[in-house]
Amino acid sequence: MEDGEDKENIIPPARPSSTPFPQQEIPEGDIQCMRHVEATDASSACSYTVAASTSALCNLPLEIHECILDHLFGVRLSASATTRASCAGRSKVLRGWSTALRHSRRRDVWELALVTEKWRQLIQERLYRHIKIKATRESVDQAMVWFERHPHLCRYVKHIEFWFPVFQQRSPATRTLRVLSTSNQQTPLLTVPQPGEPVAGPTYQTPNNNCTLEEVFGFVRYALPEACVLSLEGGERKKPPMVRQFRDPNSRFIPVLEKITTLVCKSQWNLIRTNEDFQNIAAALPNLTEWHGSYAKGKSKSYLCMGTILPRLPTHLTNLNLCLESDFRREAVSPSFWGKVCLTTHFCVGMAKAMPTLEHFAYTGRVCHTFFDTAASWSNPRTTRLKSIDIVVKNVCRATPQWNNGSGITDMSFILAFEALVISAVRALGKLTAVELLQIKFIDLDSIVPSLNPYFELKDNRCTGIWSDTIVEALNKARPTANFATKSDGLDDAVFFKDGQLLRPPPLAKPRPDSIKVSSYMTLCGGITIT
Structure with a gap:
């Protein structure tokens, strides 16, 4: 272009229609390109900042x-750490x-x-x-x-x-070379590996x-x-x-x-x-309202320890979640450590003494009908605050011989003990008048028919799970407004038999029946081979 030509009369060529963005877009938000700001003068940088502050992204509501x-x-x-309703x-x-x-x-x-x-x-x-x-x-x-x-x-x-x-891993450099002196020779207990020799694994x-x-x-x-x-x-x-x-x-x-x-x-x-260990921690948390305690595996010491702590919980503690055994599998017989607990104390009685001050209680472990019987005797219907109970049963503790205290849907002794636990829980509703949710369930991950794992649930005055005439009678007396949604008499929808054998249900089978009659479990305990 020569010096004398008018640059303002030059018209740039139009962009082709195939170009996806015919006009250059202005970036939104507070992201600023520092090279662009440095290349422009102060006025253009000021206008860019104003445009960014008034972008559509910045003007959106906080929600x-x-x-x-x-x-x-x-x-x-x-x-919900701070806003739990x-x-x-x-x-x-x-x-x-x-x-x-x-x-x-x-x-x-x-x-x-x-x-x-x-x-x-x-x-x-x-x-x-x-x-x-x-x-x-x-x-x-x-x-x-x-x-x-x-x-x-x-x-x-x-x-x-x-x-x-x-x-923690022990560094080889920190190991000390100890020498065992004998009358004839000195034998090193720890030697430094020579170059080319295999190095032992970490200790x-x-x-x-x-x-x-x-x-x-x-x-x-x-x-x-x-x-x-x-x-x-x-x-x-x-x-x-x-x-x-x-x-x-x-x-x-x-x-x-x-x-x-x-x-x-x-x-x-x-x-x-020990109880002293817990009381030291509780003293340092004066406004504690919720406590979650879990153990890696079942031990007699954990049951004995919690048996001394639960009757002495602080009154300001309202929510308790305790998991003493998290292995959700059936047992042929109860482990030997549980016998040590039974010889020392009845854990269910000590755990029940914590109920009068609680509002929500969740528990995973061994329990029996004594827990609800004692909790009802220690509770006042006018002042009780317990609103929800959620229990996952590992096994029902009962005074039976060592060879007849296992668990599982094929063990009728366990099923009857589970029924006694539900009956006691339903009767306790007469004293635990504030309870709105009651859940008792048994989980067996190895079950051939997981949907038949016994359970009982009361929610919104609607009952589901196992039932019997005794359970229905106790429910009518303790909570007349509650009733069972359905009452099934058999297991036709949940089990599949062929040539006297119980087969694995198909993948699209009914997940869990709304009602299971207790006597129906006799079908699974009659010597049928499970494959």
């Missing part, structure tokens, strides 16, 4: 931003802590905080709402430094979880840098003042070390956490072994 992030992150499973189905909410997962910390997730200023706060709330820290002094010190450098993140933490290692030892509960509670009190849910995972191994409560053996003080309302203890045997 829409929440829905967008829920779609990206997934629904927050632990969102009391309802009849509370027992299902109690069991939900085992599946309450933390949000992902992947780079493509937390980089979304750079989209807008609103998103930064919303995403940080999700990322820090539930955090998990290794309960070692090094990890806790690193977490303390992090929150000291970023104090605005402290208020986002609502659920704090600590897991205590039960072993492990008991950790020596785990925090005490005093240090854990002190960290939460100082760094996370808004946390309301505390999870402690003790770990599991053979002869596990117990988590020490006090750093100084002469000390008897654990920092008080007034905001904590829910305590979750996993592998609880390593955390609480």
Whole structure:
């Protein structure tokens, strides 16, 4: 172009119609290209900032931003940590802590905080709402430094979880060479491998840098003042070390956490072994209303320990979820450790003494009709607060010979004991007048017909599960407004026989009958071969 030509009269060529974007779009949101800002003058940069602040994304209501992030992150499973409403189905909410997962910390997730200023706060709330820290002094010190450098993140933490290692790898460099002296020669017990020789696998030892509960509670009190849910995972191994409560053996003080309302203890045997251990923790949580305790496997010590704690629960504790055995499989006979418990105490009686102060109760383990009989005798119909009961039966404890106390749908002795448990529960409704949800079920993962696992449920005055004339009569007396939806007399819809054998039901079979007559189980206990 020559110097004398008029540049304003030049018309640029039109873009072809096949081009998908004939006009250049202006980016929305608070994302700013620094190269573009630097290439323009101050006025253009100012106009770009104004356009970004008035973009459609920034002007959306906060609820829409929440829905967008829920779609990206997934629904927050632990969102009810601070806003749990009391309802009849509370027992299902109690069991939900085992599946309450933390949000992902992947780079493509937390980089979304750079989209807008609103998103930064919303995403940080999700990322820090539930955090998990290794309960070692090094990890806790690193977490303390992090929150000291970023104090605005402290208020986002609502659920704090600590897991205590039960072993640590022993480094070969730290091993000492010990020599066994004899009269003629010296035999080394540990030798350093020479080059080319195979190296032995790693060895492990008991950790020596785990925090005490005093240090854990002190960290939460100082760094996370808004946390309301505390999870402690003790770990599991053979002869596990117990988590020490006090750093100084002469000390008897654990920092008080007034905001904590829910305590979750996993592998609880390593955390609480005596009533004194629990009372020390309860004293440090004056506003505790919900306690979840679970054990890795069944032990006589866990039953005996809880048998001394449950009658002495604090009065402000209203929700209890206790899992003593989580192996959902039938038993040929009761294990030997249960005999030790029966010789010492009747666990069902001690557990029933905790019912007068509770509102929601969930339990997994061994139980019998004595539990409901004792709970009814200790409860006042005018003052009882118990609203929901959810029991998963491992086995029904009963005074029978060692060879006749198993479980399963083919054991008629167990079925009759389960019926006695349901009858006692129904009769207790006369005293437990506030109960709106009652669930009693037996789970056998190895059952050939899982839909026939006995169960009983009372919800909204509608009963489903096993029934008999005795159960119906007791229900009419204790809760006249409740009744069974249906009363089936057989198992035709749930089982399939061929040549005297019980066959596995097809995949599309009825999942679970609404009613099962107790006498119908005799069909499965008559010597029929199960294949």
